Amino acid sequence: MALTDIVLQQLVNGLVLGSFYALVALGYTMVFGVVKLLNFAHGEVYMVGGFAGFIVLSLVSGTLGSGWSGVAVSMVLAMIGVGFLGVLIQKIAYQPMLSAPRLSILITALAVSLVLQNAVLGLTGGRYVPFGADLGFGGVNLGNLFISYNQFILVGTAGVLMLSLELFISRTQYGRAMRAVSIDKDMCRLMGIDVNRVIAVTFFLGSGLAAAAGTMAGAYYGSLWYFMGFLIGLKAFTAAVIGGIGSIPGAMLGGLILGLLESFGTQIPGIGSAWKDVFSFSILILVLVFKPTGLLGRSEQERM
Amino acid sequence: MTHLLQKVAAGLLLAGSLSGPAMAQDGMTIGLLVPTSGSEATYGQDMANAAELAVEEINAAGGILGQQVSTIVGDDACDPQQSVNAASKLASSGVVGVVGGYCSGATLPTLKIFADANIPFVITAANSTQLIPANSGNAFMINSTGNDQVAKALEFFNSKNINTLAIVDQGDAYSQDLANLTKQRWEESGKTVATTETVNKGEQDYSAVVTAIRSANPDAVFWTAYYADGGLLIRQLRQAGYQGLIAVGDGSNSPELFNIAGSAAEGVIAFSNPTAEFLPNAKSFVDSYTAKFGNAPGPYAPLTYDGTKLLAAAIEEAGSTDAAAIVEALKKANFTDGLAGDISFTEENTLARSNFIVLEGKGGAWALAE
Numbered sequence: 001m002a003l004t005d006i007v008l009q010q011l012v013n014g015l016v017l018g019s020f021y022a023l024v025a026l027g028y029t030m031v032f033g034v035v036k037l038l039n040f041a042h043g044e045v046y047m048v049g050g051f052a053g054f055i056v057l058s059l060v061s062g063t064l065g066s067g068w069s070g071v072a073v074s075m076v077l078a079m080i081g082v083g084f085l086g087v088l089i090q091k092i093a094y095q096p097m098l099s100a101p102r103l104s105i106l107i108t109a110l111a112v113s114l115v116l117q118n119a120v121l122g123l124t125g126g127r128y129v130p131f132g133a134d135l136g137f138g139g140v141n142l143g144n145l146f147i148s149y150n151q152f153i154l155v156g157t158a159g160v161l162m163l164s165l166e167l168f169i170s171r172t173q174y175g176r177a178m179r180a181v182s183i184d185k186d187m188c189r190l191m192g193i194d195v196n197r198v199i200a201v202t203f204f205l206g207s208g209l210a211a212a213a214g215t216m217a218g219a220y221y222g223s224l225w226y227f228m229g230f231l232i233g234l235k236a237f238t239a240a241v242i243g244g245i246g247s248i249p250g251a252m253l254g255g256l257i258l259g260l261l262e263s264f265g266t267q268i269p270g271i272g273s274a275w276k277d278v279f280s281f282s283i284l285i286l287v288l289v290f291k292p293t294g295l296l297g298r299s300e301q302e303r304m
Numbered sequence: 305m306t307h308l309l310q311k312v313a314a315g316l317l318l319a320g321s322l323s324g325p326a327m328a329q330d331g332m333t334i335g336l337l338v339p340t341s342g343s344e345a346t347y348g349q350d351m352a353n354a355a356e357l358a359v360e361e362i363n364a365a366g367g368i369l370g371q372q373v374s375t376i377v378g379d380d381a382c383d384p385q386q387s388v389n390a391a392s393k394l395a396s397s398g399v400v401g402v403v404g405g406y407c408s409g410a411t412l413p414t415l416k417i418f419a420d421a422n423i424p425f426v427i428t429a430a431n432s433t434q435l436i437p438a439n440s441g442n443a444f445m446i447n448s449t450g451n452d453q454v455a456k457a458l459e460f461f462n463s464k465n466i467n468t469l470a471i472v473d474q475g476d477a478y479s480q481d482l483a484n485l486t487k488q489r490w491e492e493s494g495k496t497v498a499t500t501e502t503v504n505k506g507e508q509d510y511s512a513v514v515t516a517i518r519s520a521n522p523d524a525v526f527w528t529a530y531y532a533d534g535g536l537l538i539r540q541l542r543q544a545g546y547q548g549l550i551a552v553g554d555g556s557n558s559p560e561l562f563n564i565a566g567s568a569a570e571g572v573i574a575f576s577n578p579t580a581e582f583l584p585n586a587k588s589f590v591d592s593y594t595a596k597f598g599n600a601p602g603p604y605a606p607l608t609y610d611g612t613k614l615l616a617a618a619i620e621e622a623g624s625t626d627a628a629a630i631v632e633a634l635k636k637a638n639f640t641d642g643l644a645g646d647i648s649f650t651e652e653n654t655l656a657r658s659n660f661i662v663l664e665g666k667g668g669a670w671a672l673a674e
Contacts, residue, residue, distance in 0.1 A: 001518060001519040001521070005519075006515060006519045009515045009518075009519075010512060010515055013509075013511035013512050013514075013515055014512075016509070016511065017509045017511065017512075020509070127560065127563070128532065128535070128560055128563050128564050129563075130563050130564070130566065137543055144518075146544060146545055148543065217508055221508045221509070221536060221539070221540075222536075222539055222564065222565075222566055223535070223536070223563060223564045225532070227506060228506070228508060230506060231504065231506040231507055232508070262512060263511070263512040263515075264512075265512075266501075266512035266513055266515075266516050267512065267515065267516055267519075272501070272502075272516075273501040273502050273503060273512070273513050273516065274475065274501075274502035276512070277504065
């Protein structure tokens with residue numbers, strides 16, 4: 001492969017990977033914006049989303065087939081189901097802790113992560129579950145450059161989801177309420193905004209986006225595992241921090257940047273695949289040193 | 305109270321040490337050092353069963369030197385401390401020899417105990433290269449070591465006219481050792497390593513590494529780590545249009561690989577220890593094992609069966625239960641009745657040939673490669 005082919009191919013790889021990171025990072029950043037909680041169970045929500053999509057797909061594949069139409073329906077239903085799971089987690093585990101010290105709720109989030117992980121471990125026996133989607137291998141060949149149709153669909157879907165979220169937040173009443181709650185919760189209460197409802201909507205949306213990413217990952221990579229949420233949870237958190245945690249465009253940008261950094265880091269001579277994470281995390285450190293609020297974050301340090 | 309307990313314990317110990325030699329007089333006892341409790345218990349039980357089956361057949365054919373043979377199990381629990389206790393128990397019960405050794409870490413400290421007690425030890429599964437220098441001459445390893453896997457892999461690649469190789473590991477000690485050793489030997493033989501890559505365990509997306517491999521365009525890709533991430537890598541390599549040979553090390557020869565990689569695992573090559581289902585000579589062994597124990601023999605059953613038969617043959621050859629004579633007979637062994645192939649030893653008492661077999665993915669399962 002010529003150098004330009006390699007660069008373009010890694011660009012495509014980075015965009016696909018970055019779309020997953022961005023979708024999961026959005027959940028981190030929205031929840032942090034509204035309740036100032038680093039929801040470390042979010043990676044597991046992504047994993048549960050994958051399994052939810054798998055269950056729906058195995059129910060609908062008889063009538064809709066296991067191609068993209070079946071996967072699309074599974075994704076939407078998994079988003080709704082896991083969205084409600086997110087609300088349930090928030091009501092049971094986080095709501096009682098909202099006025100407790102920050103550390104308590106952080107530990108609760110870790111506990112939720114363990115509960116979800118071990119529940120799925122118990123149900124699956126730790127085995128890999130084939131997702132069962134049949135998406136085909138087709139794609140576009142441009143010389144040595146290969147882009148599969150699945151990659152187009154995946155990046156496109158992620159783009160549509162992110163655009164809808166952006167519209168929801170900037171144009172709807174709930175979106176405005178979310179932004180208001182993230183600035184001053186007590187003032188919102190005084191203004192008659194149902195803060196708990198806004199928090200529930202935030203968890204619903206964040207978990208739904210993670211479920212979309214989980215279902216797409218299951219369909220695209222072909223299998224599910226109870227531990228698959230751990231690493232992507234960490235990476236998405238990193239992406240959220242790079243973009244500026246609490247900032248929604250920041251999470252999207254951070255996800256794409258991290259995906260591209262990892263893809264190109266693998267190919268840079270002298271760095272190579274063994275060091276690509278060192279490369280990405282060095283960039284994270286540089287961002288934090290020179291711009292602690294992240295690339296698109298606002299400086300309101302007194303609230304953290 | 306303490307004194308009473310100590311006396312009772314001393315009495316029991318005395319009774320135990322007396323009954324050992326007494327048992328040895330009306331027959332011969334072979335010790336089995338296997339984990340029958342703990343995390344590896346299923347493998348240990350499996351090995352004990354295989355040895356028992358071998359002893360049963362030996363007794364039916366008239367025993368060893370005209371004497372009937374019995375077995376005694378020392379449970380090492382795959383734990384270095386418990387294995388020392390188990391080995392001491394076996395050494396003090398007057399066994400003529402010991403067969404077994406599953407976990408390398410638990411087998412290592414027992415080597416000195418059996419050497420001091422002057423007991424021949426046939427190691428049937430443990431295969432760390434660390435065991436070789438710790439052996440004072442009475443232990444014999446009948447499972448191939450990691451070095452042999454590399455030898456087998458190189459032999460296979462050469463037979464397929466592979467000239468350039470991409471080696472991918474997972475950054476852990478096991479897969480990196482295998483990768484480094486393969487790279488070293490491959491380059492020593494004058495061939496080219498196109499690229500070496502490392503992936504993170506648990507990452508789902510290997511597209512960047514796949515692109516790096518495609519741009520290096522090797523004849524073959526050798527994955528040295530485990531099936532979980534290997535399955536994803538294989539799938540993504542094939543999806544991206546890589547058409548060369550893909551081979552995986554013994555950490556990946558699980559049927560689960562087919563769950564993860566799907567149809568992309570067709571034609572993938574795996575190097576594996578000799579498991580019963582792929583051994584042409586093991587058919588009747590599998591049948592009688594399954595009939596007796598109600599389940600199919602596990603991965604190290606054939607080797608343990610072979611090890612027990614080998615020890616019996618060596619005692620027969622030595623003509624007595626004298627340890628030095630048995631060790632001498634084992635050193636010169638040329639055992640051809642093995643399920644997993646012939647056994648003879650190097651200067652270092654390791655298996656003289658590689659017993660790794662080559663498997664190929666066919667129809668969603670492993671089959672013996674041509």
